[in-house]
Amino acid sequence: MLKLKVNDEIFDAAEKELPSYIKKHMQILQTVQAGEECYKDSLGWHDTSIWAGDETIDKIESIAAGIRKIADAFVLIGVGGSNNAARSVIEAISPDGGTEILYAGNTISPNPINKVLKRLECKEVYINCVAKNFETLEPGVSFRILRQYLVNRYGKEEAAKRIICTGTIGSSLDKLCINNGYAFVPFPTDIGGRYTALSYVGLLPMAVAGIDIRSLVKGGKDMENYLRYSAAEENTAMQYASLRNIYFSKGYKLELLSAFEPQLRWFYKWWEQLFAESEGKDGLGLFPVSGEFSEELHSLGQYIQDGSPIMFETFIDVKEKQDSIVIKPDNILDGFDYLNGKDLWDVNRAAFEATRAAHGKKLPCLTLEIDRLDPYHFGQLFYFFQFSCYLSGKLLGINPFNQPGVEAYKNCMFEALGKTKI
Numbered sequence: 001m002l003k004l005k006v007n008d009e010i011f012d013a014a015e016k017e018l019p020s021y022i023k024k025h026m027q028i029l030q031t032v033q034a035g036e037e038c039y040k041d042s043l044g045w046h047d048t049s050i051w052a053g054d055e056t057i058d059k060i061e062s063i064a065a066g067i068r069k070i071a072d073a074f075v076l077i078g079v080g081g082s083n084n085a086a087r088s089v090i091e092a093i094s095p096d097g098g099t100e101i102l103y104a105g106n107t108i109s110p111n112p113i114n115k116v117l118k119r120l121e122c123k124e125v126y127i128n129c130v131a132k133n134f135e136t137l138e139p140g141v142s143f144r145i146l147r148q149y150l151v152n153r154y155g156k157e158e159a160a161k162r163i164i165c166t167g168t169i170g171s172s173l174d175k176l177c178i179n180n181g182y183a184f185v186p187f188p189t190d191i192g193g194r195y196t197a198l199s200y201v202g203l204l205p206m207a208v209a210g211i212d213i214r215s216l217v218k219g220g221k222d223m224e225n226y227l228r229y230s231a232a233e234e235n236t237a238m239q240y241a242s243l244r245n246i247y248f249s250k251g252y253k254l255e256l257l258s259a260f261e262p263q264l265r266w267f268y269k270w271w272e273q274l275f276a277e278s279e280g281k282d283g284l285g286l287f288p289v290s291g292e293f294s295e296e297l298h299s300l301g302q303y304i305q306d307g308s309p310i311m312f313e314t315f316i317d318v319k320e321k322q323d324s325i326v327i328k329p330d331n332i333l334d335g336f337d338y339l340n341g342k343d344l345w346d347v348n349r350a351a352f353e354a355t356r357a358a359h360g361k362k363l364p365c366l367t368l369e370i371d372r373l374d375p376y377h378f379g380q381l382f383y384f385f386q387f388s389c390y391l392s393g394k395l396l397g398i399n400p401f402n403q404p405g406v407e408a409y410k411n412c413m414f415e416a417l418g419k420t421k422i
């Protein structure tokens with residue numbers, strides 16, 4: 001099970017403040033563990049068996065197997081919570097050689113859309129449009145472009161067989177599917193996009209990419225059983241969410257999530273969206289940022305170590321050796337002989353330990369330890385952060401499930417583009 005370690009030379013908050021903070025806010029953990037009636041329309045993820053039960057997994061695996069038999073390319077159309085979870089796992093650990101997953105619906109720039117269309121040439125293509133309300137511009141327009149592409153290439157009837165949509169029952173996307181004969185799977189009505197990793201939204205594209213979703217869901221379920229039933233003092237989500245709020249109250253404005261595995265690049269995006277949209281409201285909330293190390297030690301590293309003290313850091317530490325390259329001696333004198341015989345895995349670990357020690361002198365550092373980067377542990381991470389986000393939002397005193405701020409730019413944009421209400 002995921003573990004939390006604290007390295008805080010500045011406040012020693014884990015020793016001096018955390019126990020009393022947890023005692024004081026125990027009731028909030030119990031409320032979050034039970035799930036609140038007022039959020040019942042957003043808590044469909046809380047009990048993983050509702051949207052990721054055995055029957056759903058069987059169905060997703062069977063749909064994915066059918067697609068994998070034919071498709072060389074599968075375009076996942078969606079933005080924010082409608083694609084981040086799937087992409088974070090697919091880009092990190094999908095096996096080589098299966099159906100290639102491409103992405104659209106997350107931008108309005110024609111450049112990446114044209115690039116996707118180009119990459120589809122000579123490939124057998126399926127598309128999956130994921131949209132909760134089907135009002136968001138990015139997936140809406142990308143779906144139209146890709147739908148037209150499929151019809152031009154395969155004809156209307158065959159194109160219809162290659163389109164699968166994930167939408168809420170009764171939505172305009174559902175109607176569009178009924179009218180045009182596209183396959184349709186449910187987007188949970190009682191889960192907001194950013195909490196949908198363990199549902200059709202996240203699991204179908206992952207399964208098409210060849211990810212073992214059964215194991216991923218098991219990781220989420222095990223984490224659910226632990227977080228929802230363990231006492232406050234030993235509850236890792238309670239410790240993490242409490243420390244976030246303790247540091248926020250001390251004036252820290254940012255949480256930096258970092259790791260020495262570039263495979264986690266898209267996972268950072270998922271995490272950033274989860275916390276930014278959930279907590280950034282009412283003038284409150286930590287701004288979530290990420291550090292892709294060791295590369296960004298050569299850019300952000302300067303600021304982290306020596307700039308304004310506005311952030312604390314959370315490392316993800318992957319404990320078990322998953323890859324290896326032993327550095328061989330070389331007869332060209334390049335100044336790197338001190339690495340002879342060492343494994344890059346261990347060199348990377350040494351860089352991590354050194355960075356944590358150096359950063360620890362300047363800012364509070366938390367470490368979340370996981371054994372491996374595999375489907376099971378991604379499942380654990382998804383549930384852990386979703387639960388922690390709900391809890392952290394409650395400790396902060398905001399509603400973790402709405403996103404009123406996102407509507408502001410949309411309203412201005414729709415007005416500028418002349419959108420009229422249907």
Ligand code: PA5
Binds near residue numbers: 079082131134195
């Ligand atoms: O978490 C959320 O609710 C949002 O980030 C949505 O996922 C995102 O805006 C996409 O919405 P939709 O699926 O309706 O296109």
